Amino acid sequence: MDTLLLTAEQTDKAGEILAHGGIVAIPTETVYGLAASVYDTNAIENVFKAKGRPQDNPLIVHISSLEQLTSVAKNIPPEAYELAKRFWPGPLTMILDKQDSISDTVTAGFSTVAVRFPSHETALRIISAANVPLAAPSANLSGSPSPTEAGHVYADLNGRIDAIVDGGSCSVGVESTIVSLFERPFRLLRPGGITLEQLQSVLGEVVVDRAVTAKLSENEKVRAPGMKYRHYAPKAPVRAVKGSGRDTAEYIRSRITEKTAVICYREYADEFSNCYVYVYGDETAKDELARNLFSVLRETDAACPDIIYIQCPDDSGIGLAVANRIKKAAGFDITEL
Ligand code: TXA
Ligand code: MG
Numbered sequence: 001m002d003t004l005l006l007t008a009e010q011t012d013k014a015g016e017i018l019a020h021g022g023i024v025a026i027p028t029e030t031v032y033g034l035a036a037s038v039y040d041t042n043a044i045e046n047v048f049k050a051k052g053r054p055q056d057n058p059l060i061v062h063i064s065s066l067e068q069l070t071s072v073a074k075n076i077p078p079e080a081y082e083l084a085k086r087f088w089p090g091p092l093t094m095i096l097d098k099q100d101s102i103s104d105t106v107t108a109g110f111s112t113v114a115v116r117f118p119s120h121e122t123a124l125r126i127i128s129a130a131n132v133p134l135a136a137p138s139a140n141l142s143g144s145p146s147p148t149e150a151g152h153v154y155a156d157l158n159g160r161i162d163a164i165v166d167g168g169s170c171s172v173g174v175e176s177t178i179v180s181l182f183e184r185p186f187r188l189l190r191p192g193g194i195t196l197e198q199l200q201s202v203l204g205e206v207v208v209d210r211a212v213t214a215k216l217s218e219n220e221k222v223r224a225p226g227m228k229y230r231h232y233a234p235k236a237p238v239r240a241v242k243g244s245g246r247d248t249a250e251y252i253r254s255r256i257t258e259k260t261a262v263i264c265y266r267e268y269a270d271e272f273s274n275c276y277v278y279v280y281g282d283e284t285a286k287d288e289l290a291r292n293l294f295s296v297l298r299e300t301d302a303a304c305p306d307i308i309y310i311q312c313p314d315d316s317g318i319g320l321a322v323a324n325r326i327k328k329a330a331g332f333d334i335t336e337l
């Protein structure tokens with residue numbers, strides 16, 4: 001299959017392909033998504049195939065207006081509207097009771113559906129042009145880092161999907177926050193662009209699911225199936241090091257060999273030599289760390305190092321999302337200093 005490359009202006013064309021059963025990679029403010037009409041089971045199956053995604057991992061449904069929410073979810077609690085008022089459009093996904101019209105292929109047999117109203121202008125125009133909600137997982141091959149540029153999508157999926165819409169670099173850089181409103185107390189299933197603190201300011205108590213911070217054992221219940229897979233993983237083993245910038249820099253420096261790659265804060269870049277060095281942002285600029293993480297993981301992989309060390313931020317603010325992605329890339333191999 002030839003993959004068509006579209007500009008951000010060609011949203012009508014993208015909408016037309018989607019309305020006719022095609023699958024299209026679209027930009028969002030978090031990461032690129034691989035979209036299909038939520039009502040086209042065949043197209044949804046093609047999304048799973050193109051990504052090599054396990055069948056038991058449900059997709060997020062993207063809407064472009066609050067009116068569309070009731071067409072995909074039912075029994076919507078008032079808290080969902082409170083969250084929508086504060087954080088939609090934006091990087092927040094809510095788990096709600098699904099409408100019968102949403103197929104088991106989308107939700108992997110769950111009675112719930114994940115819904116998100118993205119803020120990216122191009123994404124919104126494409127959903128409107130397709131005239132249906134769009135189911136879309138991240139537009140990467142299953143297991144590799146999520147794409148934050150059209151080039152990442154091209155590298156993973158060229159020849160496997162109908163089109164890629166180039167909307168430039170994603171401004172958030174990590175995926176949306178997933179909160180389950182389906183159970184009480186409310187539960188954070190995946191940290192992301194909206195922080196835990198922001199959720200708590202609207203919802204009060206929010207439980208952080210164990211899968212966010214720890215490796216689940218074989219028989220532990222997984223609420224968001226995506227959280228159980230090794231993910232964001234470069235080919236070389238990743239070692240996450242958490243602590244102050246100074247301490248983690250010292251720790252990593254004493255372990256460097258020629259084939260080591262270091263992903264570090266800008267402030268410490270000069271301290272590493274005779275190895276590959278990649279900067280992903282200032283120690284205190286966690287938004288920047290989030291924005292650059294996936295891109296830097298891909299770059300690091302291209303150098304084929306033996307091992308990758310990475311300075312990992314603390315859990316406050318968007319640090320929880322950055323640390324979660326780093327831990328997953330590291331298979332939860334993390335050293336806390
Ligand atoms: O920012 C994002 O959310 C991006 C962009 C494209 O919107 N999408 C994204 O999709 O990250 P994906 O498929 O890579 O991750 C979706 C996650 C998975 O962990 C999946 O298991 C979980 O959402 N999920 C989807 N439906 C669910 C449901 N009904 N209950 C629990 N978890 C669900
Ligand atoms: Mg994904």
